[in-house]
Amino acid sequence: MILDLLKKFTTLWVILFLLALFPIFTAAFDLPFWNDVVMRIMLLGMAAMGLNIVFGFGGMVSFGHAAFMGIGAYCAGISQYYGMDNGWYQLLISMVTCGILGLVIGFLALRTTGIYFIMITLAFAQMLYFFFVSLEQFGGDDGLIMDRSDFIFIDLYEPLRLYYLIFFTLVFVSIVLMLLIRSRFGVILQAIKSNENRVEAMGLNPLKFKITGYVISAVICGVSGCLFASWQEFVSPDIMHWTRSGDLMIIIILGGLTYVAGPLVGAIVFLLLEELLPDLLHVVFPSIAENWMIIFGPLLIAVVLFGKGGLMGVVGNRLTRPAARKDQ
Amino acid sequence: MTATLLLEQVFNGLQAGITLFLIAAGLTLILGIMDFVFLAHGSQVMIGAYAASAVTIATNNFYLGILAAIPITFFCGYLLEWLIIRHLYRRDHMDQVLATFGLILFFNEVIRITFGPAALFSNFPPSLAGFIEILPDTPYPVFRILIILVGLVCAVAIHLFVSRTRVGAMVRAGASNPEMTAALGINIKILFRFIFAAGATFAGLAGMMIGPLTSVEPGMGEPLLILSLVVIIIGGIGSVRGAFIAAIIIGLVDTIGRVMLPMLFRTFMSGPTADTAGPALASMSVYILMAVVLVFKPTGLFPPKGA
Numbered sequence: 102m103i104l105d106l107l108k109k110f111t112t113l114w115v116i117l118f119l120l121a122l123f124p125i126f127t128a129a130f131d132l133p134f135w136n137d138v139v140m141r142i143m144l145l146g147m148a149a150m151g152l153n154i155v156f157g158f159g160g161m162v163s164f165g166h167a168a169f170m171g172i173g174a175y176c177a178g179i180s181q182y183y184g185m186d187n188g189w190y191q192l193l194i195s196m197v198t199c200g201i202l203g204l205v206i207g208f209l210a211l212r213t214t215g216i217y218f219i220m221i222t223l224a225f226a227q228m229l230y231f232f233f234v235s236l237e238q239f240g241g242d243d244g245l246i247m248d249r250s251d252f253i254f255i256d257l258y259e260p261l262r263l264y265y266l267i268f269f270t271l272v273f274v275s276i277v278l279m280l281l282i283r284s285r286f287g288v289i290l291q292a293i294k295s296n297e298n299r300v301e302a303m304g305l306n307p308l309k310f311k312i313t314g315y316v317i318s319a320v321i322c323g324v325s326g327c328l329f330a331s332w333q334e335f336v337s338p339d340i341m342h343w344t345r346s347g348d349l350m351i352i353i354i355l356g357g358l359t360y361v362a363g364p365l366v367g368a369i370v371f372l373l374l375e376e377l378l379p380d381l382l383h384v385v386f387p388s389i390a391e392n393w394m395i396i397f398g399p400l401l402i403a404v405v406l407f408g409k410g411g412l413m414g415v416v417g418n419r420l421t422r423p424a425a426r427k428d429q
Numbered sequence: 430m431t432a433t434l435l436l437e438q439v440f441n442g443l444q445a446g447i448t449l450f451l452i453a454a455g456l457t458l459i460l461g462i463m464d465f466v467f468l469a470h471g472s473q474v475m476i477g478a479y480a481a482s483a484v485t486i487a488t489n490n491f492y493l494g495i496l497a498a499i500p501i502t503f504f505c506g507y508l509l510e511w512l513i514i515r516h517l518y519r520r521d522h523m524d525q526v527l528a529t530f531g532l533i534l535f536f537n538e539v540i541r542i543t544f545g546p547a548a549l550f551s552n553f554p555p556s557l558a559g560f561i562e563i564l565p566d567t568p569y570p571v572f573r574i575l576i577i578l579v580g581l582v583c584a585v586a587i588h589l590f591v592s593r594t595r596v597g598a599m600v601r602a603g604a605s606n607p608e609m610t611a612a613l614g615i616n617i618k619i620l621f622r623f624i625f626a627a628g629a630t631f632a633g634l635a636g637m638m639i640g641p642l643t644s645v646e647p648g649m650g651e652p653l654l655i656l657s658l659v660v661i662i663i664g665g666i667g668s669v670r671g672a673f674i675a676a677i678i679i680g681l682v683d684t685i686g687r688v689m690l691p692m693l694f695r696t697f698m699s700g701p702t703a704d705t706a707g708p709a710l711a712s713m714s715v716y717i718l719m720a721v722v723l724v725f726k727p728t729g730l731f732p733p734k735g736a
Contacts (some may be wrong), residue, residue, distance in 0.1 A: 164523055210722065213727040216460060217524065220662045221723045224716040227655070233714070310685030333588065346528050354527045395538035401531030405524045406516060 106279050112413065113279070113362035116369070117272055121134055124261050134189045136264055142372045143271045149352040149364030150278055151321025156350065157358030158282060159314045160294030161211070162248045164219045164346050165226030169319045171341025173326025175233060178336035188250030188331065195327035196320050203319025207312045233338040243295045245338025247330060267328055274321055278361050281317070290314050355404060357411030365414055374400075433567050438685050444573045447580030451635035453657040453664070453672040454587055455628015461605040461667020461733060463518055463621055466525040469509075469532035470632055470657070471650025477502045477633025478640040478649065479540055482551040491554045491641075498637050499630060506629025510622045537647045548644035557605020565621070573683045576638045583631060584673055591669055598622065604667035606735045656683075665729030675730065679715055686711030 105112060120143065126137050148170050155161040173195040180191045208223045238246050249258060256262060266429045281287050293300050293307045300307050339345075348371070355366025378393035389395065404411070439463050456470045480501040485494030513532070517525050552558075560568035591597040599620055602610040635651070643649065646660040660679050664671025691707030698706065722730060 156523070162526070164526075208725050213723055216464075216466060216522065217662060217723060217727060217729075218525075219466065219582045220658055221720060223655070223721075224659065224662075224719045228713050228720070231709045231713040235706040235713070237706060241709070316479060344651075347526070350523065351527055351530060354523055358523070389538075389542055392538040392542050394534040395542065397536065398531040398533070398535030401534070402513060402528045405520065405528040405531075406513075 106276070109283075110279050110361055112274075112360070113275055113365065116362060116365055117268075117275060120268055120271070136261070138372060138376055140264055140267050140332055142368050143267050144325050144332060145343065145349070145352060145372065146365040146368030147267075147271050147274050147348045147357075148322045148325035149368055150274060150361070151318045151325065152349050153358060153361075153364045154278070154290070154314050154321075154355050155311075155348075156318075156353055157288065157360075157363065158294065159290045159311060161311060161315070161426060162219045162350075163210075163222040163315070163318075164343070164350070165206075165222035165224075166318065166322050166349055167343070167345035168226035168229040168331060168342045169203065169322035169347070170228065170326035170345070171233065171338065172202060173323035174197050174330035174336045174340050175239070175245075175322070175326075177250055177327045177330040179239060179248050181247045182239060182245065186248070186251040188252035188327075190401040191250050192324060192327050195323040199225030199323030199326075200316050201225050203316040207319070211308060211315065221397070223343060223346070225341060227339060230338050230341050233341070241335065242338065244335055244339070246335050249331040249334060249339065250327075263332060270324060270328060274324070275361070275365075280363055282413070286310065286313065290405045351401060353411075354413055355401070357413030360411075360413040363411055363413045370412060434688070436567055437569065438688050439681065440569055440577070442681035442684035443677065444576050444580075444680070446677040447577050447584070447685050448635045448639055449653070449657050449660050449680055450673050450676035451583060452632045452653055453660040453676055454584075454669055455624070455631050457626050457664065457667055457669060457672045458600065458604065459628055459659045460643050460661060462600065462607060462624060464607070465514070465518060466522050466529065468526060468529040468554075468654065469536065470628070472516075472533055472536035473502060473506060473538060473632040473655030474636035474650040474653055475536065475645075475647070476505055476645070477630075477636030478637075478645045479544060479549065479729075480633070481637035482640050482645045485542070485551040491551070491557075492553070495637050498633060499625070502632045502633025502636075503626050506626035507622060509629070510625040514625065515618070515621070524734050529669070531626055539602070541647045542566055542719040544647075546647060548646040551621045551641055553641040572641070576642075579634075579638065583634070587631075587669055588673075596620075596623075601733070652670065656715065659715055662729055663719055665732040667733040668729070668731040671731030673730060679718070682718060683711060686714050690714075 112201065116307060118141065125138055148166065150164040151169075152163065155163050167329060176195040176198050177188075177191040180186075180194060185191070205296065206222070206225045210218060210225065213221050217244075234242050235241070252266060283290075289300065289305060289310050293310060297307050299381035300310075326340065329340065333340075352367035352371050353364045354367070355370055374397060375393075378396055379391065382389060382393055382396070446655065452474060456660075458466065459467045459470070460467050477498055480498035481494040483494075484497040485491050509532075513528070517528055520528075557572045557575060559571050561574055562568055562573050589597075592598055599610065599615050602613075602615070603617065605622060607617060636652075656679060657676075660672055660675045663679070664673070664675035681729070687708050690711050691703050692702035693705050
């Protein structure tokens with residue numbers, strides 16, 4: 102079965118392989134800063150992969166998944182505030198809290214469809230955002246400064262320990278997703294996306310599958326958020342600002358939403374552009390180097406207008422034979 | 430807590446609500462008729478505010494600023510629809526979200542490059558800077574009264590236009606069934622472009638009017654966009670009447686909550702904690718309201734007939 106997964110999800114495995122070797126590259130060229138960038142890529146990529154279960158495979162446009170990242174981060178932050186440093190427990194708390202919240206929000210939000218669903222998920226995310234802004238005890242708007250969590254046997258202050266903790270979590274999440282998407286559950290979820298009525302006519306309850314997908318994606322975002330807190334050594338409501346939910350959606354669409362590896366490709370491109378565009382502009386138009394978004398914005402529009410299926414789709418179609426392209 | 434303060438807050442709430450309505454009126458039609466998720470509507474507010482402020486500062490005349498900004502925002506909306514938006518109607522919501530998110534980034538940076546990152550300050554003329562006594566011993570700024578009046582005039586005008594004119598009938602028909610409307614021989618493309626530009630103008634007008642009250646800065650439209658989306662959802666997508674009622678409700682809840690909740694909390698909390706928690710929970714109350722409405726009426730309070 103592992104061999105089967107290896108064959109089926111080549112791009113994902115290649116990316117994971119490169120990510121595993123990346124610290125060697127940064128050590129050789131003495132670029133420790135880039136380890137930091139890549140950790141952020143992996144964390145946001147992980148959250149986007151989680152969101153993609155509902156977004157890409159389930160066809161539910163959730164505009165509020167940054168909230169689950171925030172909940173995960175605050176679970177770590179608040180646990181530490183009360184003196185519980187154990188990272189594994191914090192991860193567990195994050196997952197359970199996000200799972201329960203995902204169940205409640207999913208149950209309420211999935212009564213609506215279309216634009217109303219987009220908006221109700223945004224509403225719940227905004228509620229949680231303002232809830233944490235209101236919590237003066239945990240820093241309110243200013244956030245909560247924290248130490249890296251204590252993952253027993255893994256001292257996160259040792260160089261690269263955090264990198265590989267995030268990396269192996271990402272590998273774990275990837276494998277879970279690969280198995281999930283090919284399982285009965287994954288197939289039904291994708292069937293619901295293409296025609297919910299037919300799934301119902303087959304005697305299945307679509308809502309049950311949609312809520313399950315929603316909960317799983319919330320839990321994955323929570324895991325990402327919990328590690329994000331350790332990476333940032335700081336938690337603030339900013340992590341769950343609605344623009345981050347937007348970023349996660351952009352990452353997915355940029356990469357290609359029908360692919361398990363899509364969000365990861367999207368995260369790499371999105372965050373690399375964020376890092377490199379200012380430098381690039383600095384060379385070409387020094388006066389607007391700070392305003393890199395003026396290039397990035399139209400780039401997004403161009404991806405939508407001309408690149409169907411995101412980067413994975415564009416590149417994938419080039420690589421596959423014309424005959425194979427037909428039935429896509 | 431005095432009755433005077435409460436009255437003042439009710440008026441502030443009305444003013445906020447009216448402003449929201451001006452933004453939401455166009456957006457609800459864009460969402461309802463074109464089924465288009467247009468996130469860059471907040472940028473139209475910003476464009477309006479900047480156009481008015483820039484002209485006001487250059488000519489030192491507030492009225493000239495408004496006069497110049499109205500055609501500018503209309504033209505911006507028209508051009509935007511023609512260049513980009515019309516290619517996106519047939520795409521799914523995700524693509525629309527992504528593309529219009531890109532537009533937000535683009536507009537913010539254009540403004541930042543042209544006018545700099547700092548806020549732009551333009552004063553309204555001295556003739557509008559005074560106070561009116563709305564009740565004996567209750568002074569209220571003339572400028573805010575003016576905003577309420579202009580907003581009400583716009584609301585009445587939009588209502589009469591939509592409910593009494595031939596083009597308005599096309600708009601209503603488009604809101605409940607676009608395909609059927611097109612099949613009846615109505616040029617839906619021109620209709621879309623016109624609605625889009627008109628919506629942009631009203632959003633721009635809201636920006637022009639609140640410009641002197643708040644800071645005119647890049648990204649100023651986004652919080653307003655999110656709130657007006659809430660308004661549209663509560664009111665029912667495509668319903669101008671629903672948008673009006675919901676906008677007033679949201680304006681009042683948000684404004685009064687911001688004042689009352691900290692007071693309420695101070696009765697059982699320490700001062701600073703209440704001052705932080707109050708406004709945040711007031712902002713939260715808006716979204717709670719929306720979630721409650723959606724859970725019980727999944728298509729909003731006043732969904733257009735046939736939708």
